[in-house]
Amino acid sequence: MSDTSRPPRVRVTGPPRRRTASTSRTGAIDAGTRLGGIYLGSLLREQLWLALRVLTVLVLGVGLLPLAFHLVPSLAEVDVAGMPLPWLLLGVLVYPFLVVLGWWYVRRAERNERAFAELMSEAEE
Amino acid sequence: MSTLDAVPGIVAIAAVTVATLAIGTWGLRISRTTSDFMVASRSVNPRLNASAISGEYLSAASFLGVAGLVLAFGADMLWYPIGWTAGYLVLLVLVAAPLRRSGAYTLPDFAEARLASRAVRAACSVLVVAIGWLYLLPQFQGAGITLRSAVGAPSWVGPVLVGVIVLANVTSGGMRSITFVQAFQYWLKLTALLVPLAVLLVVWLGDGTPGSGAAGAGGDAAWSMPLAGDGGGPGLYTTYSLILATFLGTMGLPHVVVRFYTNPDGRAARRTTLVVLVMLGVFYLLPPAYGALGRVYAPQHAGSGSDVIVLELPRLMVSGLGGEVLTGLVTAGAFAAFLSTASGLAIAVAGVLSQDVTSRGPRGRRIGGVAAFRLGAVLAVSVPVLTALAAPHVGVARVVGLAFAVAASTFGPLLLLGIWWWRLTDVGAIAGLVLGGLGSGIAVAHTLAGEPVDGWGGVLLAQPAAWSVPLAATAMVVGSLLTPGRVPGHTRRLMVRLHTPEALGLDRA
Numbered sequence: 001m002s003d004t005s006r007p008p009r010v011r012v013t014g015p016p017r018r019r020t021a022s023t024s025r026t027g028a029i030d031a032g033t034r035l036g037g038i039y040l041g042s043l044l045r046e047q048l049w050l051a052l053r054v055l056t057v058l059v060l061g062v063g064l065l066p067l068a069f070h071l072v073p074s075l076a077e078v079d080v081a082g083m084p085l086p087w088l089l090l091g092v093l094v095y096p097f098l099v100v101l102g103w104w105y106v107r108r109a110e111r112n113e114r115a116f117a118e119l120m121s122e123a124e125e
Numbered sequence: 126m127s128t129l130d131a132v133p134g135i136v137a138i139a140a141v142t143v144a145t146l147a148i149g150t151w152g153l154r155i156s157r158t159t160s161d162f163m164v165a166s167r168s169v170n171p172r173l174n175a176s177a178i179s180g181e182y183l184s185a186a187s188f189l190g191v192a193g194l195v196l197a198f199g200a201d202m203l204w205y206p207i208g209w210t211a212g213y214l215v216l217l218v219l220v221a222a223p224l225r226r227s228g229a230y231t232l233p234d235f236a237e238a239r240l241a242s243r244a245v246r247a248a249c250s251v252l253v254v255a256i257g258w259l260y261l262l263p264q265f266q267g268a269g270i271t272l273r274s275a276v277g278a279p280s281w282v283g284p285v286l287v288g289v290i291v292l293a294n295v296t297s298g299g300m301r302s303i304t305f306v307q308a309f310q311y312w313l314k315l316t317a318l319l320v321p322l323a324v325l326l327v328v329w330l331g332d333g334t335p336g337s338g339a340a341g342a343g344g345d346a347a348w349s350m351p352l353a354g355d356g357g358g359p360g361l362y363t364t365y366s367l368i369l370a371t372f373l374g375t376m377g378l379p380h381v382v383v384r385f386y387t388n389p390d391g392r393a394a395r396r397t398t399l400v401v402l403v404m405l406g407v408f409y410l411l412p413p414a415y416g417a418l419g420r421v422y423a424p425q426h427a428g429s430g431s432d433v434i435v436l437e438l439p440r441l442m443v444s445g446l447g448g449e450v451l452t453g454l455v456t457a458g459a460f461a462a463f464l465s466t467a468s469g470l471a472i473a474v475a476g477v478l479s480q481d482v483t484s485r486g487p488r489g490r491r492i493g494g495v496a497a498f499r500l501g502a503v504l505a506v507s508v509p510v511l512t513a514l515a516a517p518h519v520g521v522a523r524v525v526g527l528a529f530a531v532a533a534s535t536f537g538p539l540l541l542l543g544i545w546w547w548r549l550t551d552v553g554a555i556a557g558l559v560l561g562g563l564g565s566g567i568a569v570a571h572t573l574a575g576e577p578v579d580g581w582g583g584v585l586l587a588q589p590a591a592w593s594v595p596l597a598a599t600a601m602v603v604g605s606l607l608t609p610g611r612v613p614g615h616t617r618r619l620m621v622r623l624h625t626p627e628a629l630g631l632d633r634a
Contacts (some may be wrong), residue, residue: 050217066364090203091413095406098214102402105218106395113626
C-alpha cells in the first residue's frame with residue numbers, strides 16, 4: 001500500500017450466527033417452543049423490573065418534591081449556602097441525580113443482556 | 126432602536142446562518158440515498174449523536190422560554206427543564222433500546238410494524254404532523270421576538286427567515302448534514318448561555334449579591350417558593366400534570382424518536398441517551414439563573430414580554446462594548462435554537478408526509494423518494510410559519526408544554542404498551558390515540574384561543590396531561606382486552622427483536 005498513514009479497511013462483524021443449531025436455546029426461541037418463550041419471558045421480566053425500579057427511585061426522589069413543598073411550606077425558607085433549598089434541589093441537584101440514575105440503569109441493563117447471551121451460548125458449546 | 130444597537134445581533138445571526146449552511150453543505154457531500162436523507166444511514170456514533178440530539182432538543186422554549194417563565198412565575202417553573210430532562214431518563218429505561226431494535230424509520234413505521242394495521246399507521250401519521258406543527262409554531266414565533274429584540278426587525282421577519290434557512294438546509298442535505306449541524310449547535314447554545322452568564326454573575330457579585338437568599342428577590346416570597354400563593358389544589362395539580370406531560374411526552378416527540386434510528390444498535394441507543402442526559406443537565410443549570418438575575422436587574426420584564434429576558438439582560442447589566450458582544454452571543458445561541466429544533470421537526474414531519482402524502486403525485490403518479498421528501502419539507506415548514514404570522518403570541522415554553530402533553534397522551538401509551546405488553550391490538554391502539562388526541566387537542570385549542578375559563582375547568586384545560594394520559598392508556602388496555610383475537614400473529618417474534626441484544630443469532634425477520 002502506498003499510503004502508509006491510513007490503516008487498511010477492516011470489515012467488522014458480530015459474533016458468528018449459529019442458525020443451524022436447531023437444538024440450541026436460540027433455536028428454541030426462534031421455533032416458538034414453550035422453552036423458548038420462557039427464556040425470552042425471563043429477559044423481558046428482568047428488564048421491565050429493572051426499569052420499574054429506576055422509575056420508582058425517580059418518583060420517590062423527584063416526583064414527591066412538589067408534595068413535600070406543599071405539605072411543609074417551611075422547607076422553602078431553608079437556606080443552603082445563600083441559596084433557598086427549593087432552588088438548590090430543583091435548579092441544581094436534580095440533574096446529577098437523573099444522570100446517576102441513568103448511568104446505573106445502563107450498567108444493569110447491559111449486564112442483563114450479557115447474562116442472557118451467556119445463557120443462550122451455554123447450550124451450544 | 127438605533128442602528129448601532131442592531132450591529133451585534135445582525136453579525137451574530139449572519140454568522141450562525143453561514144455556519145449552519147456551511148456545515149450542512151459539507152454534510153451533503155456524503156449524503157446520497159433516501160436512507161442518508163432520513164436517518165443518516167444509521168452510522169452515527171453515540172457522542173456525536175448525543176450532541177445532535179441535545180442540539181436539536183434545546184429549542185427556543187429552553188433557550189428563551191425557561192428564563193422568561195422563571196422570571197415571571199418563579200420557582201414552580203423549574204419543573205419545565207426538570208421534566209424535559211427526566212423525560213429522557215424515562216425514554217432511556219423504557220423505550221430507547223427496543224425502539225432502535227424495532228428497526229423502523231418513524232413512529233408510524235413502528236406502529237405499523239407492531240400492530241400490522243394501516244389504520245393505526247394513518248392515525249399516527251396525522252398525530253406526528255399535528256405535534257410537529259404545534260411544536261414548530263412557538264419556534265417561529267420565538268424567532269420573531271428575537272429578531273425584533275436584537276435588530277428591531279418587524280416580527281414577521283424572524284419566522285420567514287428561519288423558515289427559509291431551515292428549508293434550504295433540510296432539502297439539500299437531509300438528516301446526514303443535519304446531524305453535524307445540530308451537534309455544532311448544541312455547543313454553540315451552551316457557550317452562548319455560559320459565557321455571558323459567567324460575566325453577569327461577576328457583575329452580580331460585584332454589586333454585593335443583591336436579592337440572594339430565601340427572602341431575596343425584593344422580599345418576594347411567593348416568587349421564590351414553589352407552590353406558594355395560590356399553590357393549593359390547582360397549583361399542585363398543574364405541577365403534577367406538567368410532570369406527567371414532560372416525563373412521558375419526550376418519548377412521543379417526532380423529532381426525538383427519529384433520531385434514535387441513527388444509532389447503530391440498541392446498546393448504542395442507550396449510551397447515547399445517557400450522554401444526552403448529561404448534556405441536558407449541564408445546559409438546564411443556566412436558564413433559571415437568567416430568570417433569577419432578571420428578577421433583580423430587570424423586574425419590568427416580568428410581565429408579558431418575559432421571553433426576551435435572556436436577550437435583554439446582558440445589555441442591561443453590562444454597558445458599552447462588553448454588553449454588545451454578550452448580546453451578540455446570546456442572540457447567536459437563540460438563533461441556533463430555532464434553527465436546530467425547527468430543522469429536526471421539519472425532517473420528522475417531512476419524513477412522514479413524504480411517505481404517506483406527498484409520494485402520491487397527481488393522477489396516481491408516484492413521486493420518487495428524495496423529491497417527495499423535499500415536497501414534504503416545504504409543506505412541513507410553510508404551514509407553521511403562516512400560522513405563526515397569524516396567531517397571537519402565547520409564550521414559547523407554554524405552547525411547547527402543550528405539544529408535550531399531546532405527545533404524552535398519544536404516543537406515550539402507544540410506545541409503552543407496544544413495547545412491553547403483548548396483548549396490545551390495533552383496535553385498542555386506535556381507541557387510545559383518538560381519545561388521548563382529542564382530549565389533549567381540545568385543551569390545546571382552548572389555550573391557543575386564549576379565552577380563560579375560571580375555576581377547575583380552566584386548570585384542567587390549561588394542563589391536560591394528568592387526565593388525558595390515563596384516559597388514553599385505559600382506552601388502549603380496555604380496547605385490546607375486548608379484542609383478543611386481533612393480536613397480530615407475529616407479535617412474539619417482534620418481541621424477540623425488540624428485547625434481545627443484536628449480537629445473538631436470533632431470527633429477527
